[in-house]
Each structure stands twice: as structure tokens, then as C-alpha cells.
Amino acid sequence: MGLLSAMQGFCVIGIVIFVGYVAARMQIGGPSAQMVLNRFSFFISSPCLMFAILSKEPLPEIFHPSIIVAFCSAMAVGVAFLVLNRIFFHLNAAESTIGALNSLYLNSNNIGLPIATYILGNPALVAPILVMQQAVFTPIGLTVLDVTTKGKVSAKEIASQPLHQPLLLGSLGGIVVSAISDRAGWFVIPKFLFDPIDMIGASAVPMILMAFGMSLYGSQPMQNKRNRDATVAVVVLKNLVMPVVAFLLAYFVMGFRDATLYACVVLAALPTGQNVYNYAARYNVGLSFARDGILISTLTSPVIITVVAAILS
Template identity: 80%
Template sequence: MPGLLSAMQGFCVIGIVIAVGYVAARMRIGGPSAQMVLNKFSFFVSSPCLMFAILSKEPIFEIFHSSIIVAFFSALLVGVVFLILNRLFFHMGAADATIGALNSLYLNSNNIGLPIATYILGNPALVAPILVMQQAIFTPVGLTVLDVTTKGKVTVKEIAKQPLHQPLLIGSLAGILVSAVTAKIGYFPIPKFIFDPIDMIGDSAVPMILMAFGMSLHGTKPMQKKGDRTATIAVAVLKNIVMPIIAFLLAYFVMGFRDATLYACVVLAALPTGQNVYNYAARYNVGLTFARDGILLSTMTSPIFIAIVAFLLS
């Protein structure tokens, strides 16, 4: 299938960029703080610009497509399952458990989701509801938990201030607002000379995140931390197997989706964990090894399960 081949080529592109980050770290390009600089710049500058650029150009009705219900509940259920498994077997602290839940439910909707939506599903706008769901709901909730658990205090004031601490959420909401204004007035309200630099900065987010992830692999051996090994495997199983099954059941039996919409819901649910989770772990300096290993294992196994879904449903 040509679409499946193109998606696998997308995985190859991502692997090459990660490898460049690894080689850069091995050659000590940028010094010992290069990884931290890339993570912070992406978190505070590039990623918010990327979310704004994508969502502001997306039609408002595409952003809130009904498939967002399937994406939301399949992700939520998988995250809850991980937290239950953690309570019963893994016994991680709140911060590490939050990273595990995000590893289980967070979709790589940008650098893998966009190519797959384009080449397999034929419509890149299909990832827009996922972008909104993750940035408007799961990301602020997860980062709020990380913020209050790493600071050791929980107050109403601290929780209320969280949106001001989340550049990704601010960028996403601003993009949605511009999309709504565009639908209302009939034309894109931001001048090209203002939008273009935002878009240009946003284009740097994905390669910086991928290279920072590659840098994190230097000098480490994945899956070597015995205590996290079982949890890491559980994350990959939840993300690549359980979540697509839940998405199929919800899409088919609850929402009544058929044909292309059903296919899209299941394929997108089989996406690997997004590298953003490692970015968040690095931001708060918690669960770095666990986040890295979960993303790596999920990314390595995801093409297999996407191919199976494509074979069964396409």
C-alpha cells in the first residue's frame, strides 16, 4: 500500500533527526547544556508558536470534529488504566506516575501524526482535534500535577495560575481564537509579515524536540533501569495496543462511525507517544529515564501496529 509506505518513510525521517541529536551529543556539539537549552527553547518558544500557526489556519469546525470524543475518552481510559496499574504494581510517586500516564495517552500528533494523516488517511486536518484535546486538557492537567508535586505545595491560587505557566496552552487557545475570528469575518486577520515569523519559529519545534531526545540517548542504555522496565512495557502495550482497541469500540459502537472516519480514529489512536512527554519530564526533572524509554519503545513498535490496523481496516 503506497500510503503505508509513505508513513513508514515518515518514521524514517524522524529516526534520522533523532540520530543527528545523538551524534551531536556524542561529538559534544553545543556542550553539556545543549540538550537542556533545546528542551527549554522548544517548551517556552517554538512549540507555542507551532500550535498557534497550525490551529489558527485550521477551520474552526475541523478543530472540533466529533472524532475528538473518541480521541478524548480512549486517551482518558488508557491513562486511568495506567494509574490503576501503578497503584497495584509499580508504586511510583505522583510525579513519575503522571509521566507514565502521559506516556500512555499522549499521541505524537505532530511529527508522526501529520505525515500519517496526510499519507495514510489523506487529510492532515484529522489531527487537529487531537492537538486541541491534548493541549487544552491533558497537557495543562499533567503539567499542573507536575508543578504542584515538584514544588511540594497545592493551593487554589497555584492551580488557578497554571494556565499562565503553560505556553503550549496559551499558543493553542490563541490559535483557536484566531480560527474562530477567521470563520466570523471571512478572512485571516493576521498580516503575513506577522504570521510568517511565528510560523518560522514554530517550524523549529519538532526538530529541536527530536534532537534533544536523541541527545538524551547518548551515554545511556534504554530499558536498563530494572524498576521501570515493567512499567515501560506496560506503557507501550497501553499506547500501541489497548488504546486503538478502545478507540475502535468507541468509534464503532458508541459514535456509529464507519469507513474512513472509523479507520482514521483507530489509526490515530495507534500513534506512538509524543516526544513532548520527554520535554515535560525534562522541564520538571522527573521521570526522565522512564519518559525516554517509554517514548522509544512506543515509537519502535508503533509502525507494526499501524500496519496491522491499515491491513485490517483500510
């Protein structure tokens, strides 16, 4: 059943992505259509979706022990890239930071939400990952990029980074409401307020997938020969090594089985998050390296997740 659910989920996801690709090819919506869909889903739909989901989710489910697996497996592949870079690639400090982020940063929004929704059956599973990445990995990555590109640390910019992440704010708002509702013994948001939030949130996944499909039109990866080996290493670490590490930690260390084990490994096989390209663009470093890692890991991730479903089911 796990493999069948995964195949059906990817079929749903693939069709919507294909619609976005066709729309871009036919220039439906004009050249700014992808940007509009991305911005609307980023600033409005996705935060509403996470708020709607988490506000009704019990706190023990939100902060599930599986977050330990996600954190440790991400750290393992990030450190592995830095070691490989020291031995083989010899990228400078800023580019090696982009490479480490490319290896460990999960696409918990654009791909994670649809996969958690249609394959794992629980969109709330991405919430701990999202909080972990924004609270830990993003500040560390931005601090290193500040030091290596500017020679100084902008503490104000790093501290304010979570305030520029609507998805994180929506998630935290949902967690707060869940905690208040749990203490009150009833859901504290009136139905006439919750329903429009839930309705807007329902548009997030299709918009995200169509925008991604649009981004595939005209893409030409691996044009920068200098970073090819490092890009291959990033994809191998992200799509192959990280799920294996997650399985070993989940099965042998945490003792997870069945659906929890399956979710840990599937989420570890998510592709690199597009936030990494945003960080690279902000500091004008490793742009093609970040883009290629994201694109190739995104294209290969469904194959890996299908294999995971076939094995673990």
C-alpha cells in the same frame, strides 16, 4: 496507499532523527545542542506552527468529533493502569499517577506533529488532543501529585499551568483568529505579519526530530528493576491497547470510516508525551519510571503505526 504513505513518512522522520543522533555522537553543537533545539521549538517554533495552521483551519475541523475517541480511549487505558497497579504493582499514589499519565498522555508535539504532517497530511489533527490534554489531564494529574507529594493543593500553580504551555497558547491564538476570520469573512492577519510566523513555524518539525535523535544517544533504559513490570504494562497499554480501544470507539460507536478512522487509530498509537517526565521531575517522583515509559513507547510506536497503516489501508 496508506501503508506506502506511512512508510515514506517514517523514512522522512527517521532520516531527520538519525541526523540528530549523528550530530550528538559527533558532538556537533556541543553538550547543550539538544536543550537549545528543544527550548527553541517549544517556546517559539511550535507555537508559531500551530498558530499558522489553526488560524486558517475551519472551526468544525478543529473541534472534530474525533476528540471524543481520543478522550475516551485515553481515559480507558489510564484507568486500566490504575487497576493493574492495585492488583499487581502496588506503586504508591504519586508513582501510580505517573504510570497512569505515562499510559494515556500522547506525544502530540515532538512525534505527533511530524506524524500528522508527513503520514496523515494534516498537522491540525493534533490540536484537539493538545487542548484536551492541557485542559483536562494535566490539571488532574498535577492536583493528584500535589496532594500525594506535598499533602496540599496549590490551586494557583494548577490554574496557571496552561500559561506555561506556549504550544497551547499558540493553538488557542490560532483558534481565536480562525473564529474572527470566519465571522469577518476574510483572513484578518495581514500577509506581512502571517508570513514570518509561518516561516518560523516551518522550522519546528525538523528541530523537534533532531532534538529527539540527540536524546537517543547514550540512552540506557530499564535500569530500575523495581518498575520494570509497570513499565512494560505502560508500553502495552499505550502502544497496543489504546489504538485498539480507539478503533472500537471510532468504528462501532462514532461510525467513522476511511481517513477519519485511520487518523483516530494512528494518533492513539502515538508514544507517551515527554511532558510526563517534566511533571515527574517537578515533583521528584518516578523519574526513571517516566523516562523508561516514554523512551520505550517512542521506540515501539513506529512499528505499531506501520501495522495500523497496513491493516487500515
